[in-house]
Amino acid sequence: MTEAEDALRRWAEAGLIDAETAERIRQFEAARRREARPGIAIPPGERPGLVEVLLYLGIAVLSVGVFALFAQGWSGLQSLPRLLAVGIPAAFALLVGALLRTLGEPGYRRGAQFSWAAAVALAAGTVAVLLYEYEPLGISRDDDQAAMLIVAGVAVALALLLWALNPATFQVIALAGSLFFLGQAIGNWPESFSARLAALSLVAIGTVAILLAELGALSPRPAARAAFAVVLAFGAYQPGFRDGGSPWELLAFVAAAALLGLGVYRASFAFVLTGVALLFIALVRAIFQNFSDQVGAPVALIISGALLIAAVLLLARLVPALRRGQPA
Amino acid sequence: MSRLPARWFAVIVLGGLASVLVAAVVLLRLGVTDPSPPSLTRDPNPAIPGDLLYLDSGSCLVLARASGESSRSVHCTGLMPRRLFFLGQQEAGYLVSSISGETLVVVDLQSGAEVERRTVGPSDFPELLAPDGTRVFRRDDGRLDLIRDGAVTGTLSFPGLDWAPEHVGWSPDSQWLAFLYFPPRERSAELWLVSRDGAIRGTLATNATGSQVAWRIEGLPAWPAPPR
Numbered sequence: 001m002t003e004a005e006d007a008l009r010r011w012a013e014a015g016l017i018d019a020e021t022a023e024r025i026r027q028f029e030a031a032r033r034r035e036a037r038p039g040i041a042i043p044p045g046e047r048p049g050l051v052e053v054l055l056y057l058g059i060a061v062l063s064v065g066v067f068a069l070f071a072q073g074w075s076g077l078q079s080l081p082r083l084l085a086v087g088i089p090a091a092f093a094l095l096v097g098a099l100l101r102t103l104g105e106p107g108y109r110r111g112a113q114f115s116w117a118a119a120v121a122l123a124a125g126t127v128a129v130l131l132y133e134y135e136p137l138g139i140s141r142d143d144d145q146a147a148m149l150i151v152a153g154v155a156v157a158l159a160l161l162l163w164a165l166n167p168a169t170f171q172v173i174a175l176a177g178s179l180f181f182l183g184q185a186i187g188n189w190p191e192s193f194s195a196r197l198a199a200l201s202l203v204a205i206g207t208v209a210i211l212l213a214e215l216g217a218l219s220p221r222p223a224a225r226a227a228f229a230v231v232l233a234f235g236a237y238q239p240g241f242r243d244g245g246s247p248w249e250l251l252a253f254v255a256a257a258a259l260l261g262l263g264v265y266r267a268s269f270a271f272v273l274t275g276v277a278l279l280f281i282a283l284v285r286a287i288f289q290n291f292s293d294q295v296g297a298p299v300a301l302i303i304s305g306a307l308l309i310a311a312v313l314l315l316a317r318l319v320p321a322l323r324r325g326q327p328a
Numbered sequence: 329m330s331r332l333p334a335r336w337f338a339v340i341v342l343g344g345l346a347s348v349l350v351a352a353v354v355l356l357r358l359g360v361t362d363p364s365p366p367s368l369t370r371d372p373n374p375a376i377p378g379d380l381l382y383l384d385s386g387s388c389l390v391l392a393r394a395s396g397e398s399s400r401s402v403h404c405t406g407l408m409p410r411r412l413f414f415l416g417q418q419e420a421g422y423l424v425s426s427i428s429g430e431t432l433v434v435v436d437l438q439s440g441a442e443v444e445r446r447t448v449g450p451s452d453f454p455e456l457l458a459p460d461g462t463r464v465f466r467r468d469d470g471r472l473d474l475i476r477d478g479a480v481t482g483t484l485s486f487p488g489l490d491w492a493p494e495h496v497g498w499s500p501d502s503q504w505l506a507f508l509y510f511p512p513r514e515r516s517a518e519l520w521l522v523s524r525d526g527a528i529r530g531t532l533a534t535n536a537t538g539s540q541v542a543w544r545i546e547g548l549p550a551w552p553a554p555p556r
Contacts, residue, residue, distance in 0.1 A: 145512055149350065156346050164339045175342075182346055189353050190360040191512055192490040197359045201349050208345050217338040 004029060052107035056114055059096070062089050063118050066125065079133035086129050090122035101166060113170035116162045120174040124155035124181075145189050152178065152185040169223040176227035179205045183235060195239040196248065202235025203255065214266060222270065229259055229274035237278060241285050249289075252282035264318065272318050280311045363488035364509065365520055365529035368396025373530050376521055378499060378545035380506065381412050381420050383538035385516045389420060391437060394504070394521060394543070396532055403440040405433070412542040414550035419443060420542065421554060432555060448555040456495055456540065459551055460502040464495045474524065484526045493520060497541035500548040506532075506541045 008022045017025075066089050077085065097115035100108045131139055131147045139146050155178035163171035183205060187198025206228045213224035236255030240248035256279035263271030284304040352358040368376070376394040384390050384401065387408055392399030402420065409422035410430075421434045426447075434443040457463055462481065465473040472492050474482040484505070486492050493509035496519075507520040519536035522529045544550035 143512065149354070153346070153350065157343070160339050160343055164335050167335055179342070179346065182350075186349055186353050190488070191363050192488055194359060197353060200359070204349065205342075205345060208341060212338045212341060215334075217334040217341075219335075 052111055055100075055108075055111040059093065059111075059115050059118050062093070063122065065089075066122065082133055083126065083129050086122060087126040090119055090126045093119035093122055097162075097166075109168070110170075113166065113168040116166065117170040117174040120155055120159045120162065120178055123158050124151050124178070127151050127154045145185075148185040148188050149182075152182040156182050167219045169220055172218070172220065172223040172227050176209070176224075176231050179209070180231050180234070183231075199235045199237075199239040199248075199251065202231055202238070203251070206232025206235055210262070225268050226270035226274070229271050233259065233274050233278040237282060240282075241289060249282070249286055252278060256282060269319065272315065276311045276315055280307055283307050361488045363486060364511075364518055365522070365531050367534075368521070368530035368532050369399070370396075372396040373528065375528055376504060376523075376530065377501070378543055379414075380497075380519075380521075380532065381414060381542040381544075382506075382519055382533065382536050383409065383412070384533065385535045385537050387537065389422065389435065390533070391420070392532060394499070394532065396530060399533070401440075402437055403435045403442070408538065409433075411540055411552070411555075412538070413552060413554040414542050414544040415554050423448070423555065430555070456497060456552075458498040458502040459500055459549075462498075462502060464505070466492060482524060482526070484522060494539075496539060497543055498551055499543045500545045500551040504543075506543065508536055508538070 005026075008017070008025060011017050012019060012022050066086055069085055074082065093115045097112040097119060100112035100115060103109075128147065128151045130136065131150060132141045135141055139150070141147075156175075159171070159175040159178040163175050180202065183198050183202040186201045187194050187196075190197065209218055209224065209228035210232065212218035213221050213228065218224045218228075232255055233252075237252045240250070240252055256275045259271045259275030259278065262268070263273075263275055284307060287303055353360060372393075372395045374395050374397075376396070378394045380392050380394050381402075382390050382392065383405070386404060387406060388404040389402040389412070390399055391402050405422060405424075407424060409424055411423040413421045413423075413432075415421045415434060418437055419434055420437055421432050424431050424433060428447055430448050431445055432448045433445050435441070436443050458476075460476065462474050462476040465475050467473060470486060470490050470492050472484045472495070473480045474484070484492070489509075493507035495505060496508050497506035498504070499506075503524045505522050505524065507522060509518045509520055511518065516535040517537055518531050519533040519541070520529060521532055540552070542550060542552065
């Protein structure tokens with residue numbers, strides 16, 4: 001029993017308020033709580049059920065089975081069985097997703113999202129196997145760069161189509177994942193992997209996607225914000241700490257500041273959390289990469305610890321304001 | 329859930345952006361650097377001395393001026409020889425392995441004809457040492473250290489590559505190195521010549537193969553030394 005409920009019962013027993021007034025107070029407080037924290041009130045059907053959980057489990061087991069096949073019996077299979085071993089689960093996941101969407105229940109709709117997200121990964125795997133086994137269009141199996149770009153392009157195209165048909169959380173995650181893969185494939189195109197090319201692609205993709213989310217064109221907005229903030233943050237971090245130092249290191253700090261500013265301006269916890277995480281990781285990495293020789297590892301660790309505390313305090317300062325939906 | 333037009337607007341924007349990025353890198357080659365040094369056949373460099381013997385992608389011996397001024401195919405081996413040698417001014421040789429041991433096939437450089445085959449003693453080529461004893465040490469960061477008498481005497485870097493090309497030979501004066509670079513997308517290996525200090529570089533051939541080249545400079549013993 002909550003403290004408020006306890007007080008109401010005590011006041012009713014003492015005759016200070018009647019039962020009708022106590023009930024009206026209960027309803028008023030419940031409505032106020034729902035308004036303040038809409039996530040607490042779960043409409044019927046929104047809570048995941050047993051059937052839905054089993055559905056997720058089935059799709060996950062199916063996907064894991066395909067990858068386990070790679071690890072174990074792959075070398076013993078001919079080309080066609082290899083292609084079918086990935087292609088059939090991909091087609092099955094697409095079909096299951098389409099079927100579940102027609103059932104209408106919220107749980108089944110979420111299952112459809114999950115199934116279609118898995119279908120994107122399995123379809124990408126199917127194209128990769130097709131390229132490797134049959135070398136179509138003169139694309140050699142040794143040409144990893146072209147193959148990776150084609151696989152990523154197919155994954156992005158399918159993820160975009162499925163998101164357009166069903167703009168839901170898992171479709172946004174699949175879209176962000178496939179665009180992230182495309183960014184890495186672009187970085188992989190030159191003779192040696194170019195972290196800068198990959199990073200610039202990811203920053204461009206993340207920025208445009210966040211802009212679309214804020215304009216309301218990329219939905220659901222919370223998922224789009226979180227997924228593409230991570231894409232942007234990873235892209236901004238990638239070149240400075242792989243290809244060797246400044247000025248590319250600065251990109252991570254600029255992106256972190258932009259995410260923090262946007263998070264405060266748009267009252268988005270996802271932006272703030274990603275910005276703080278990026279700022280923390282980039283600062284620690286920059287200290288160890290550039291100054292650990294001068295200050296020594298223990299001092300670098302102390303500074304890192306202080307930065308972690310500062311990051312937590314910054315989050316603690318911003319979170320209440322974000323919950324209220326107001327700038328800090 | 330967003331309205332249909334807004335949804336398709338997002339699809340067009342994101343799909344268009346992805347297409348533009350791919351086209352910029354693949355078609356326009358924006359941000360793509362070519363790690364290969366300038367072609368010596370197009371623009372010969374007289375500063376690079378001597379003659380080289382290397383294998384082309386058809387396993388034929390090619391005799392080339394190191395400066396890039398000229399080259400000609402001498403003799404097709406039909407296999408992948410282990411080692412190449414200059415044997416005086418008129419002859420070259422290559423080692424092939426057989427059940428009885430190593431066989432040295434001697435070829436006339438003018439006519440390209442096989443002159444003789446003889447069995448040579450077990451030869452040991454653990455690494456490609458320079459005539460002055462310098463050895464190449466491959467570092468994890470894609471650079472190569474040149475080590476002589478236990479001290480690093482120089483470092484070669486290869487911008488645009490994560491992994492240094494394969495070292496395949498030294499010039500007889502120990503001032504030049506030969507490398508094989510294997511580019512992606514099934515292009516044939518390139519034969520690069522690089523000065524010891526890394527300042528002068530050139531691509532001598534774009535159809536090379538094998539694991540070693542032979543080099544000769546007038547007035548110096550050819551390198552590597554032929555087997556006894």
